[in-house]
Amino acid sequence: MYGFSTKYSRRRLVVLASLLAAAATVTACSAPGADPESPGDSAAPARTELGTEPITLEMYAETGFPLAKALADEFTKQHPNVTFNVREDQFTVIVENAPRVLASDNAPDVIRLPTMVDLVKDGLLKNLDPYFTAYGWDTFPASQLVQLRVAEGGRPRGTGSLYGMGLGYSVTGVFYNKTLAERVGMTQPPATIAEFEDLLAKAKTAGVQPIMQFNKNTAGVNFPHQALQNQFGDPAQIADWIFQKPGATFDTPAALKATQTIQRWARAGYFPKDANALDYTAMMGEFQKGNGLFMFNGDWESGTLDKSTSGNVGFFLFPTEAGGGRHVAMSAPNTFGVGAKAKHPDAAAFFLNWVHTNAKAREISVTVGGSHPGGPSDLAVPAVAEGSVLAQTLKASQQLGSENGAVDFTANATGGIFAAAITPEMQKLVAGQQTPEGYVKAVQAEYEKELSR
Amino acid sequence: MTSAAGSARTSRATDHPSPVRPHRPRWGRTARWSGWLYVLPAMLMYAVFVLRPLALTFQYSLYQWNGIGVARWAGLDNYLTVFTDSDLLKIISNAFVLIIFFSLIPVALGLLVASLVRRISAGPFGTAVRTILFLPQVIPLVAAGIAWSWLLSSNGLVNQVLGAVGLGGLARAWLGDFDTALPAVGVIGAWVLLGLCTILMVTGMSKIDPALYEAARIDGAGPVREFFAVTLPSLRHEIGVCLTVTVIAALASFDIVYISTSGGPGLQTTVPGLEIYRLAFSQRQVGLASALAVVLMLLVLACVLPIQRLTREDKG
Numbered sequence: 001m002y003g004f005s006t007k008y009s010r011r012r013l014v015v016l017a018s019l020l021a022a023a024a025t026v027t028a029c030s031a032p033g034a035d036p037e038s039p040g041d042s043a044a045p046a047r048t049e050l051g052t053e054p055i056t057l058e059m060y061a062e063t064g065f066p067l068a069k070a071l072a073d074e075f076t077k078q079h080p081n082v083t084f085n086v087r088e089d090q091f092t093v094i095v096e097n098a099p100r101v102l103a104s105d106n107a108p109d110v111i112r113l114p115t116m117v118d119l120v121k122d123g124l125l126k127n128l129d130p131y132f133t134a135y136g137w138d139t140f141p142a143s144q145l146v147q148l149r150v151a152e153g154g155r156p157r158g159t160g161s162l163y164g165m166g167l168g169y170s171v172t173g174v175f176y177n178k179t180l181a182e183r184v185g186m187t188q189p190p191a192t193i194a195e196f197e198d199l200l201a202k203a204k205t206a207g208v209q210p211i212m213q214f215n216k217n218t219a220g221v222n223f224p225h226q227a228l229q230n231q232f233g234d235p236a237q238i239a240d241w242i243f244q245k246p247g248a249t250f251d252t253p254a255a256l257k258a259t260q261t262i263q264r265w266a267r268a269g270y271f272p273k274d275a276n277a278l279d280y281t282a283m284m285g286e287f288q289k290g291n292g293l294f295m296f297n298g299d300w301e302s303g304t305l306d307k308s309t310s311g312n313v314g315f316f317l318f319p320t321e322a323g324g325g326r327h328v329a330m331s332a333p334n335t336f337g338v339g340a341k342a343k344h345p346d347a348a349a350f351f352l353n354w355v356h357t358n359a360k361a362r363e364i365s366v367t368v369g370g371s372h373p374g375g376p377s378d379l380a381v382p383a384v385a386e387g388s389v390l391a392q393t394l395k396a397s398q399q400l401g402s403e404n405g406a407v408d409f410t411a412n413a414t415g416g417i418f419a420a421a422i423t424p425e426m427q428k429l430v431a432g433q434q435t436p437e438g439y440v441k442a443v444q445a446e447y448e449k450e451l452s453r
Numbered sequence: 454m455t456s457a458a459g460s461a462r463t464s465r466a467t468d469h470p471s472p473v474r475p476h477r478p479r480w481g482r483t484a485r486w487s488g489w490l491y492v493l494p495a496m497l498m499y500a501v502f503v504l505r506p507l508a509l510t511f512q513y514s515l516y517q518w519n520g521i522g523v524a525r526w527a528g529l530d531n532y533l534t535v536f537t538d539s540d541l542l543k544i545i546s547n548a549f550v551l552i553i554f555f556s557l558i559p560v561a562l563g564l565l566v567a568s569l570v571r572r573i574s575a576g577p578f579g580t581a582v583r584t585i586l587f588l589p590q591v592i593p594l595v596a597a598g599i600a601w602s603w604l605l606s607s608n609g610l611v612n613q614v615l616g617a618v619g620l621g622g623l624a625r626a627w628l629g630d631f632d633t634a635l636p637a638v639g640v641i642g643a644w645v646l647l648g649l650c651t652i653l654m655v656t657g658m659s660k661i662d663p664a665l666y667e668a669a670r671i672d673g674a675g676p677v678r679e680f681f682a683v684t685l686p687s688l689r690h691e692i693g694v695c696l697t698v699t700v701i702a703a704l705a706s707f708d709i710v711y712i713s714t715s716g717g718p719g720l721q722t723t724v725p726g727l728e729i730y731r732l733a734f735s736q737r738q739v740g741l742a743s744a745l746a747v748v749l750m751l752l753v754l755a756c757v758l759p760i761q762r763l764t765r766e767d768k769g
Contacts, residue, residue: 032513032739033524096734099521118737122521216629217715274607276718277629416736427718431631434719453517453738 046130047346048353054081055344057351060101060108063088065300067167067334067369068112071355074364078354082347095415099124107339109348115415116163116337117244121154126338128162131349137162139376140356141401144169147332147408155451158243165352166333168371171397171406172223172298173317173329175305175389180208180293181314189316192323193231200270203293211265212292214283215275218418219411219426221262223296223330226410227318228258230328235407242413244451250410250444259429259436266430276427298330299393302370306388315392317400327399331406334371366390372397414450421446514743520733524740531744541745544723545752547635548704551724552756554639555646555703560695562643563650564688568680570651571658583655587648594645598712601641602628605713628714634721641709646702650695657691658684693764697757704753725749 061068072084087108089097095114101107102124119125132138137145144166151160176186184203190196203210214220229238233254241248265271272278278286287295288308296318305313317327338348355361356375363382365373370390372381381398384390400406411418421443428434434442514531518524535541566586573579589597604610605627612624627637665683674682707726710716716723716731725745733742 031524031526032509032516032518033520033522092735099519099737103521118519122519124521216717274626274629277606277626419731419735424717424719424723428631431718433631450736 046134046349048131048134048350050079050082050347050350052081054083055347056083056085057110057344057347058106058108058342059084059086060094060098060111061086061088062091062094062112064090065334065369067365068110068336070364070368071167071351071361074360075351075354078358078360082351102339102341105341107341107343109338109342109344110336110351111339113164113335113337115412116148116150116335117154117157118415119337120150120163124340125163126340126342126345126348128165128338128349128352131353132162135349135353137353137356139378140374141377143401143404143406144333144374148335156240156243156245158239158245164333164335164337165356166374167336167355168334168365168369169331169374169397170298170300170334170371171317171329171331171393171400172227172296173315173393173396174227175287175295175297175301176314176316177287177290177293177309178312178314179290184208184293186293189314190319192319193228193321195323196319199293200265200268204269209272209292210270210294211272212283212287212295213271213275214278214280215271215427215430216277216279216282217423218280219423220278220280220283220296221266221271221275221426221430222409222411222418222422224265225258225262225426226330226407227296228261229255229410230330230407231318231321232257235328235405238410239407241447242408242410244413250447251440255440255443256436259439263429263432263436266432271430275430299370299372299390299397300334302388302390302393303367304370306385306390311388313389315389315396317396326403326405328405328407329396329400330409331397331400332408332412333374334369366394372401414447416450417443417447420450510743510746512743513739514747516740518739519737520739521737527740531741532748534741535744535748540720541728543720544728545725545748547720547722548706548724548749548752550635551639551642551703551706552700554636555642555706556696556699558639558643559646559650559699560692562647563654563695564685564692566647566651567654567658568684570655583652586651589645590648590652592645594708595712597641597645598709601644601709602713605637628722629718631718631721634714634718638710638713638722641713642703642706645709646699649698653691653695654688657688661687689764693760696760696764700756700760701753704749704756 057072059068059072069084069086069088072086076083091112091114094112098111098114098119099122102111102119103122107124113119113125116125145162146158148162148164148166149160150157150163174189176189180203184199184206186199190199200210211224213224226238233252237248237252237254241250272286272292283295284301284304286292288305290312299315302315317329320327336352338345338352342348355365356373357379359382362373362375362379365371366382366384367390370393372394381394384394411422425434425439425442429436429439513524515527515529516524517527517530570579570582573582606612607624607626607629611627612621615621615624625633627633661683665687666679669679669683705726706724707730710722710724710727711730714722716727726749729742729746729749732738732745
């Protein structure tokens, strides 16, 4: 029995090995990957008419954010010859799928984009410069589109050709629970970081959870971290690092001070004890239940919070260190781009222009998306209910725009920085397993590793 | 079929003009050929969906490639990274810690439970026990992961029970705590795999000749002696299968970890399966991911082949 089974399995092994070898020789002839394609046909004339021919635009959008679908529906209502085929996925899934979907023959015309740098490098995105000229997008504030520009070859970002547009331009800051704010004696939003910390301490003493923040799956504590970092130094330094400008580093006094502050807050118990086990959904649930005085988040939740807490939530931009002065906050477009292999790039660009300029579309951007609709500076922002948190975030967005204080998220610096460094290291920091110095160095080390590839 | 067999017969006849014992070889040869024909479709599927991806993975592991652009030859650099990167080594060691929870505990507990329920295994109560124990195996791992992350959350049932019995001081976010996250994930795996192991053991025990137990009794063996002298040796095969399946489940774990902790906090619960997926699809390092996958495959083989050998060898 034993002899037979070994002999048998040995023979099977030989067969297996030879098959494997055959397969290897067949596949090993050429290196994987496509030949570099010729760069997108950016010189082709951009058509700004939609035409009357019936077409279907392929759209790849984010699950849980109904804005894209709402805009598509309204567009079809106004232009019945254009219908949309919408595919939705979670953002992380889009991040994973985008390169392959864009490289396929059935590339989407309009796609929600993760970090665009790699996609531009691989020639997967349509260069929108011709449309920029044709539609006169130069009437938009330049700062609105700066994050969507990528230099030739993918580096640095923030300069070069335009590769995306925003379906709304979001702003981040601090949401607060009005009832709890009253209880800790907060009569108006804090004007300095010291005042903010004072409120945290008061909340802790009053038995109120000072900050409700998630830190599971992805590092939600990176929101307050960057909010601090933005104030402690020159935001241009942060922008340079995010845009991968040569010589930029995360290892700065501002980042270190921010990290030290986060460590202090974590030790003082200002974050939930189980932050590392709280995901985004759980955080939203807890905050809406009234658990937590503050929550660092973005205006995409304004509509939800208005509805679920019936106006019990307010919003402010994170204060500056000394009070007054220019506010700096993370603010990023809800980026959508056009696939280089898209079948209807002209119609897709027409749609993107319509989103920014059509009155009804702008209204949908605000009411459904909760964010500033962008577009030319002289177009009015649609009105919303006075006293709502949506009105507050919109006002904050305009204030940030006029103070030129928008910076992108550090999490967007490279494709892998958030998952590979910021998230695990931030989880360690909050749990007391990492020092501030170690955190800053670890993030920078991963950044350099990725850029060297 | 007939034509294939016929042609095989004619060609054989021309190849060997003077066959010795013409009848049996001819019949054997034809049967062998037609046998291959039967397995050909399966072999094709196997080659296309198993061997080709395997070969491709090995090929990718020798390149630096983002999955889309042009690949750059990297030689064995990716393997060097796997064996020198401290994070990756920690991730691999996590998988070995999981073996304790995914393999050793379910197999040991499975043996214990099986010998307890052996006597009642025939009755309706035995069926109920088997069904209940096997249930975790039927539930999708994702659902199990979600249910357990609720149980183990900071205000979940586990902590409520601890609080109720006066052990509130022990309560914590089990899956978010640096010290308890990996064991907590392990417990989920043990719960899932215990049923499988128990069922296999119970089945194995039902095949043991009752006369052996009787003989042991007559020789004055107690239940413990009986277990070690009769039950355990007779279950060698079943234990082998259990260990093989569960060790593979531990080393190649993905679903439970992905759902319950996503590898956090820090890298505390990150396992090779999860890291391969992250490297390939989120960080777009297809080469390094493939190298880690090849290493993982070799590790699995290195663990499983000795188990197979030890438990298959029949002295009789």
